[in-house]
Amino acid sequence: MRDLAFIAFLGAIFALGFRRPFIFVLAYVYIDVVSPQRMSYFLLNAFPISAMAVGFAVLSWLAFDDKKDTRVAPRQGLMLALLAYCYWTTTRADFPIDAAFKWDWVWKALAFAIFLPLTLRTKLRIEALLLFMLLSVATIIIAGGLKTALGGGGYGQLKLFVDNNSGLFEGSIISAVAICVIPLILWFTRHGTIFPPDWRVKTFGYLLIFACLLMPVGTQARTGLLCIGLLAVLMLRDVKRRMVYIGGAAALALVAIPFLPTAFSERMGTIRTYQADASASTRIEVWKWTLDYVKSHPFGGGFEAYRQNEIKYDKISTVGEGASITIVRTPEVDKSRAYHSAYFEMIGEQGWPGFALWLMIHLGGIIRMEVLRRRYWKTPPDQAWISPLATALQHAHMIYLFGAMFVGIALNPFVYMLVGAQIGLDTYLARKRAEEGMKPMNKRRDSPAPEPA
Amino acid sequence: MIDSLVLGLTHGLLLLTAWRLIHRPDLDDESAPPPGEARQNRWGRKRA
Numbered sequence: 001m002r003d004l005a006f007i008a009f010l011g012a013i014f015a016l017g018f019r020r021p022f023i024f025v026l027a028y029v030y031i032d033v034v035s036p037q038r039m040s041y042f043l044l045n046a047f048p049i050s051a052m053a054v055g056f057a058v059l060s061w062l063a064f065d066d067k068k069d070t071r072v073a074p075r076q077g078l079m080l081a082l083l084a085y086c087y088w089t090t091t092r093a094d095f096p097i098d099a100a101f102k103w104d105w106v107w108k109a110l111a112f113a114i115f116l117p118l119t120l121r122t123k124l125r126i127e128a129l130l131l132f133m134l135l136s137v138a139t140i141i142i143a144g145g146l147k148t149a150l151g152g153g154g155y156g157q158l159k160l161f162v163d164n165n166s167g168l169f170e171g172s173i174i175s176a177v178a179i180c181v182i183p184l185i186l187w188f189t190r191h192g193t194i195f196p197p198d199w200r201v202k203t204f205g206y207l208l209i210f211a212c213l214l215m216p217v218g219t220q221a222r223t224g225l226l227c228i229g230l231l232a233v234l235m236l237r238d239v240k241r242r243m244v245y246i247g248g249a250a251a252l253a254l255v256a257i258p259f260l261p262t263a264f265s266e267r268m269g270t271i272r273t274y275q276a277d278a279s280a281s282t283r284i285e286v287w288k289w290t291l292d293y294v295k296s297h298p299f300g301g302g303f304e305a306y307r308q309n310e311i312k313y314d315k316i317s318t319v320g321e322g323a324s325i326t327i328v329r330t331p332e333v334d335k336s337r338a339y340h341s342a343y344f345e346m347i348g349e350q351g352w353p354g355f356a357l358w359l360m361i362h363l364g365g366i367i368r369m370e371v372l373r374r375r376y377w378k379t380p381p382d383q384a385w386i387s388p389l390a391t392a393l394q395h396a397h398m399i400y401l402f403g404a405m406f407v408g409i410a411l412n413p414f415v416y417m418l419v420g421a422q423i424g425l426d427t428y429l430a431r432k433r434a435e436e437g438m439k440p441m442n443k444r445r446d447s448p449a450p451e452p453a
Numbered sequence: 454m455i456d457s458l459v460l461g462l463t464h465g466l467l468l469l470t471a472w473r474l475i476h477r478p479d480l481d482d483e484s485a486p487p488p489g490e491a492r493q494n495r496w497g498r499k500r501a
Contacts, residue, residue, distance in 0.1 A: 009464050020475045124480045139463040146455050194473050
């Protein structure tokens with residue numbers, strides 16, 4: 001039954017794509033985030049739906065789309081360089097078979113991110129892309145949020161449609177992504193035009209934000225809690241009454257604590273006592289191993305290079321109470337421990353050059369959005385959406401990169417769609433400025449003529 | 454049960470988004486008149 005519904009849905013979306021080819025781009029975004037072929041048992045997984053969507057998107061862009069004044073941003077060049085560099089490291093990877101498997105999805109994510117901004121020629125297209133990303137990821141988040149609210153969940157136990165812990169369906173990844181999309185949801189509750197912000201849009205938006213905040217609770221991923229902290233700090237930048245906001249946030253946190261499951265509170269408590277926790281202490285050892293490894297392999301070991309690590313560490317725990325407290329060190333050995341950090345993932349797999357390229361792509365995004373945020377800070381009402389959108393994209397990116405300190409999500413396709421949207425916004429505005437003859441945008445063009453004295 | 458409900462909700466919204474988009478001329482060309490205006494003009498012409 002579900003299979004038939006998926007087929008009907010995709011059939012409808014593809015049919016609409018033949019009316020307006022940009023819908024094919026959105027179809028690819030949807031397929032990449034939701035992966036309906038993995039929730040389906042027959043028919044859908046027999047068709048290469050993802051390849052079909054991207055094929056139609058590229059062909060229709062080549063054949064029909066207006067390419068006048070097409071602009072390419074430096075970051076697209078950087079992504080192309082990273083793509084070529086990753087190809088090179090894949091050909092000389094320490095684990096060629098595993099590396100080829102990862103390359104197979106990485107190249108698609110990067111290539112799509114390079115292509116995506118070329119299609120984002122209008123404001124509505126940028127909005128449509130972000131809305132499709134949000135509604136697609138909302139599928140996972142609402143289901144996770146509802147199950148958490150009804151008492152499900154647990155570390156590695158929250159059932160999110162697909163059991164194989166891949167893509168966005170892994171607990172730590174989805175809890176970081178769920179928090180990073182909150183600034184974008186807030187933008188839609190104020191500036192959306194596909195669904196103009198009325199009480200329905202606002203209610204849906206706020207409930208979705210609540211579901212997003214429940215994801216770290218449901219998955220018990222500590223990364224998510226840290227991301228919520230950063231989100232709270234970032235939101236301080238734009239609130240009008242800061243002290244009221246701080247008081248409100250603190251009160252909300254205090255009220256929320258009694259409702260949190262005990263298992264969640266206990267696990268979050270281990271952020272401070274990380275040495276007693278195998279998951280956290282192995283991370284630090286893996287990071288040390290990576291830095292050692294890259295000393296002898298400055299160009300990295302190719303994808304999945306972590307598979308060769310063997311880590312010996314002491315798990316430290318305290319036994320007893322009061323005066324009779326003793327510290328117990330238990331030696332542990334772990335093999336093929338994943339990086340658990342996007343930064344170390346890039347250093348270990350792609351070496352220093354790959355890491356530098358990756359960092360430039362991401363830091364470049366944050367800097368460019370800051371430039372747009374300030375340039376369009378005071379604008380006429382028809383441009384009032386620009387600065388908040390640049391801010392939302394920047395905050396989403398910062399939260400993602402913060403979460404990425406503890407999760408290996410350096411090349412996750414979702415963030416490259418976000419990067420694509422940022423570049424799209426940037427080149428769109430550059431085109432607009434060029435059309436307006438380099439008039440400074442912060443001067444009111446529609447100001448009335450001075451009255452004769 | 455929850456899964457099916459949520460799939461229905463978000464996929465319905467995705468489809469509604471796509472449906473609304475195909476009726477927006479500014480999806481492909483921002484110099485095109487907004488849909489409200491275009492409809493009004495058409496009405497106007499019919500009445501005239």
